[in-house]
Amino acid sequence: MTKIGLAFLAAFTIYGCSNSTQEPSSEHPELTWETVPVTSGALRVTGRADWSKNGEVSIFWSGSAFTIGFEGTALKINLDANLAFFDVFVDDDFYPSIIIDRSDSAYPNDEITIVKNLSNKPHSVRIQKNTEIMYGKATLKGIQVLGEASSSALPPKPKKKIEFIGNSITCGYGILGKEHDIYTIASEDHFYTYANQAALILKAEEHTVCYSGKGTLRNCDNSTTLLIPEFYNKLSLENGTLWNTEEWVPDLIFANLGANDFNTTYPDSSSFVNAVIDFAKQLRGYYPNTSITLLDGPMMTGDEMITCRKFLDAAQQALIASGDKNVYRFSFDPQGELGYGIAEHPNQAQGQKDAVRLAEWVFKTFDWDN
DSSP: OOGGGGGSOOOEETTOOOOOOOOOOOOOOOEEEEETTTTTEEEESSSSOOSSSSOOOOOTTTTTTTEEEEEEEEEEEEOOOOEEEEEEEEEOOOSSSEEEOOOOTOOOOEEEEOSSSSEEEEEEEEEOOOOOOGGGGGEEEEEEEEEEEGGGOOOOOEEEEEEEEHHHHHHHHTTSSSTTTTTOGGGGGGSHHHHHHHHTTTTTEEEEEEOOTSSSSSSSTSSOOHHHHHHHHHHOOSSSBBOOSSSSOEEEEEESTTTTSSSSSSSHHHHHHHHHHHHHHHHHHTTTTEEEEEEEEESHHHHHHHHHHHHHHHHHHHHHHHHHEEEEEOOOOOOTTTTTGGGGGOOOHHHHHHHHHHHHHHHSOOOOOO
């Protein structure tokens, strides 16, 4: 794969205040605008989604996406998504060719022209939410294509499913910036994380449940409210609606745990290990046959890293001893050689390196046919 940082050299921004409209092109006067309902088979939604309101669908978590298939030359959507950024992938794009900036909350409901002047043939356009849940949801309220919607234009659905649970590392906090830059929403992009990149290598459908600063026993600020096990089973953080875990059953779960628990001082060993065990049992209750891997990320070094790994190993061993043989461990190498993102978080190169290592391990460890 080419260096992931090169993607943005070709990217441009669509601002939230766009009010442009597209008329049928002179080259294809036969084409007219078709309104496509969100219930159409030409729309594929990835990630935990809320379909409870008629005529719209909302997504929440990092990496969730809308993919639209059509035959024609242009696509417009109505997207309510304050404070969010999106990457857009057209047809066979591996890297995003368009960035949508919805961080200007003054224009929450504007119609956005996503693509125009395409060749008149089948196309698929993926609009991926790459800012985390703390910046709100993204609600798709309308779709228009210059041509006609086409479910057959959608790419084949992946055979395998992977869920990534974690914190800022999984969200992509500061991954587009440099070590001493000041964090802004625009510096966060889940696409370049180890999680999204590994899912692409493994050709798997990806779901995430991740939130910067959150831990298993305690958060990075030592608070104990809204811990990962507490919000894992939620559709979103808006109203406590539970996610139907039978709706989407992953083949693999990767739970990246420990970084925030160890942020200030080391947690009590038995308390942390028991919290991890309880969370793994919570996951097992939802998914009896899913392989669960306990991860530790690349941000810890030295004795802190050794101690966290020791605690996670102990949790795995206890789970195996209790009869759960389908629990695994994986550790990322400490970062540093490739530089850092903002606040010493992984940068794009580190995310790619970690993705390759994790994918290689999956191929070796599991009967992985993608």
